[in-house]
Amino acid sequence: MKFIDPHIHVTSRTTDDYEAMAAAGVAAIIEPAFWLGQPRTNVGSFQDYFSSLVGFEKFRAAQFGIRHYCTIGLNSKEANNEALAEQVMELMPLFLAKENVVAVGEIGFDDMTAAEEKYLRIQLEMAKEVNLPILIHTPHRNKKQGTYRSMDIIEEHEIPPHMVVIDHNNEETCEEVLRRGYWTAFTIYPKTKMGNERMVEVVKKYGAERIIIDSSADWGVSDPLAVPKTGNLMLERGIPKEHVELTCYKNALAAYGQSGQFEESDWLSPEPIDQRSLFEGNSVLRGGQTPRVDKPEDDRIIQ
Amino acid sequence: MSYTPIQLLENWILRQASDAGQAWLDTQREAVASGDPKSLYLAFGFAPRKIGKADLELTERDLNDAAESRPGWQPQTWTIDQAARVLLLMSLPSEDDAAYLATIEKLFQTAEIREQICLYQALQLLPHQELFDDRLAEGIRTNIKTVFCAIAHCNPLPMELMSEPAWNQMVLKALFIGAALDPIEGLDQRVNPELARMLIDFAHERRAAKRPIPVELWRVAAPFADEIALEDMKALYTSGENLEKSAIALALVSTALDEADEILKTDPEVAKRAESGDITWRGIAEQAYASEN
Ligand SMILES: [Zn+2]
Numbered sequence: 001m002k003f004i005d006p007h008i009h010v011t012s013r014t015t016d017d018y019e020a021m022a023a024a025g026v027a028a029i030i031e032p033a034f035w036l037g038q039p040r041t042n043v044g045s046f047q048d049y050f051s052s053l054v055g056f057e058k059f060r061a062a063q064f065g066i067r068h069y070c071t072i073g074l075n076s077k078e079a080n081n082e083a084l085a086e087q088v089m090e091l092m093p094l095f096l097a098k099e100n101v102v103a104v105g106e107i108g109f110d111d112m113t114a115a116e117e118k119y120l121r122i123q124l125e126m127a128k129e130v131n132l133p134i135l136i137h138t139p140h141r142n143k144k145q146g147t148y149r150s151m152d153i154i155e156e157h158e159i160p161p162h163m164v165v166i167d168h169n170n171e172e173t174c175e176e177v178l179r180r181g182y183w184t185a186f187t188i189y190p191k192t193k194m195g196n197e198r199m200v201e202v203v204k205k206y207g208a209e210r211i212i213i214d215s216s217a218d219w220g221v222s223d224p225l226a227v228p229k230t231g232n233l234m235l236e237r238g239i240p241k242e243h244v245e246l247t248c249y250k251n252a253l254a255a256y257g258q259s260g261q262f263e264e265s266d267w268l269s270p271e272p273i274d275q276r277s278l279f280e281g282n283s284v285l286r287g288g289q290t291p292r293v294d295k296p297e298d299d300r301i302i303q
Numbered sequence: 304m305s306y307t308p309i310q311l312l313e314n315w316i317l318r319q320a321s322d323a324g325q326a327w328l329d330t331q332r333e334a335v336a337s338g339d340p341k342s343l344y345l346a347f348g349f350a351p352r353k354i355g356k357a358d359l360e361l362t363e364r365d366l367n368d369a370a371e372s373r374p375g376w377q378p379q380t381w382t383i384d385q386a387a388r389v390l391l392l393m394s395l396p397s398e399d400d401a402a403y404l405a406t407i408e409k410l411f412q413t414a415e416i417r418e419q420i421c422l423y424q425a426l427q428l429l430p431h432q433e434l435f436d437d438r439l440a441e442g443i444r445t446n447i448k449t450v451f452c453a454i455a456h457c458n459p460l461p462m463e464l465m466s467e468p469a470w471n472q473m474v475l476k477a478l479f480i481g482a483a484l485d486p487i488e489g490l491d492q493r494v495n496p497e498l499a500r501m502l503i504d505f506a507h508e509r510r511a512a513k514r515p516i517p518v519e520l521w522r523v524a525a526p527f528a529d530e531i532a533l534e535d536m537k538a539l540y541t542s543g544e545n546l547e548k549s550a551i552a553l554a555l556v557s558t559a560l561d562e563a564d565e566i567l568k569t570d571p572e573v574a575k576r577a578e579s580g581d582i583t584w585r586g587i588a589e590q591a592y593a594s595e596n
Pocket of ligand 1: 007009216
């Protein structure tokens with residue numbers, strides 16, 4: 001089975017993770033712009049981070065047979081540094097039209113401050129202007145209020161729910177998010193957001209329509225194989241294969257496919273070899289071939 | 304009659320683009336010409352979506368026109384969005400050097416891979432090229448081979464602008480990352496003793512590690528071959544594979560060294576083919592990198 005992990009911060013992951021993800025069937029990933037753990041103090045840091053998301057990280061992933069896409073946005077925590085936030089808003093037009101940008105995100109609330117709301121609204125308008133889907137990050141604290149408030153604001157801006165993915169849901173929030181018609185995403189992130197046994201129960205209860213599973217794996221203790229592991233667990237626990245395909249692949253494709261920049265043919269039947277866009281080592285990945293991994297036969301020998 | 308690069312790009316796009324794409328491009332070029340960087344940034348980003356990503360369908364004649372309008376310009380690998388992006392760049396007002404440089408630099412700093420390829424190939428047609436020598440030197444530090452090749456291959460700017468250290472780094476790095484040397488414009492004109500020394504050291508090091516030596520290396524190293532180089536060449540000429548032998552023969556033939564004749568005598572068959580023009584550097588490069596295409 002093929003998987004999409006539509007929310008993973010691979011910038012923090014190693015090449016071992018990429019190898020394991022490819023081996024587990026992860027064909028495409030989306031890396032939402034988020035914070036790096038340490039707050040950025042100037043706009044140049046954002047510029048270089050965004051550049052790495054649309055450039056080097058996409059290239060690095062391709063070397064392991066994984067198609068990399070991203071979302072661009074100012075995250076909620078850093079929206080609270082208003083002087084910096086203003087400069088990031090000026091920077092965004094340089095990035096929103098890049099080829100692997102499939103949404104504006106992840107944006108939303110952390111502390112639910114006025115500044116967070118201001119930059120959420122500005123970015124919602126930007127997404128409308130360039131006709132991109134939106135990825136909403138919902139807060140860890142005061143989650144229910146933050147989630148509902150985000151949806152209220154989106155509705156004030158007259159953005160249709162099918163253009164929006166609300167992420168980091170749990171058993172408490174998902175019913176309302178589904179009811180209002182949004183893509184309802186769950187982060188399988190150990191110890192905090194959602195475990196995969198709980199996820200199995202959610203899919204049993206609510207079905208697979210508009211539900212999306214991701215790992216959000218980043219620099220914290222997290223699992224880049226969360227999507228394939230959850231998919232396999234769902235199969236084991238008797239969830240129909242169609243539902244696994246929807247939650248671990250097809251729904252993400254439909255949601256982010258609305259960008260026009262996220263198509264299955266990108267990874268299933270790649271364009272003919274193109275010397276201009278060929279990434280180093282990527283020639284072996286054409287036509288569904290397995291990626292070349294140059295591992296010495298004897299692990300003790302370093303060639 | 305001869306054309307300007309702008310006329311050529313316009314004609315090529317006109318031949319291939321949809322009416323809607325063409326209309327979009329015309330409008331954007333006007334907006335960019337008014338001097339607003341934001342319109343350039345957005346249009347530059349959206350060009351592939353609006354005008355497509357097809358290869359430019361260029362005839363032999365088009366390529367000749369290109370080389371006539373800008374010596375060294377070889378647009379045979381260009382795509383239609385690349386052409387459109389270059390026209391957008393060429394619409395940007397350029398009277399103010401500093402402002403012009405700042406705007407183009409912003410694009411470089413935020414470019415994704417295809418955009419970087421486009422920008423590095425575009426520079427050869429843009430004004431104020433002399434301001435971009437540092438940018439070229441910076442560009443070859445990339446880890447991304449296609450971006451490196453957009454600078455090094457089929458691009459007259461490195462030959463025209465790069466300082467000797469930057470040029471030497473580019474040639475050495477090409478060998479390191481497995482990029483061909485033959486498509487580097489001005490390769491034979493800009494050989495120099497320092498470059499040859501670096502390549503000779505590199506070859507010697509590889510031989511000591513029992514690793515293969517890129518065969519094109521000898522083209523650049525041979526004109527300044529020292530004792531070590533000659534010894535390595537001699538050993539490889541006796542024991543190497545066919546392609547390696549051909550390359551070494553061709554390299555030795557081009558030198559006037561007495562030792563070269565001695566080495567060539569050990570396999571007169573290959574030497575004869577090198578002397579007769581049967582072996583060429585283009586052919587060697589094509590064979591060396593055949594598996595990549
Ligand atoms: Zn995230």
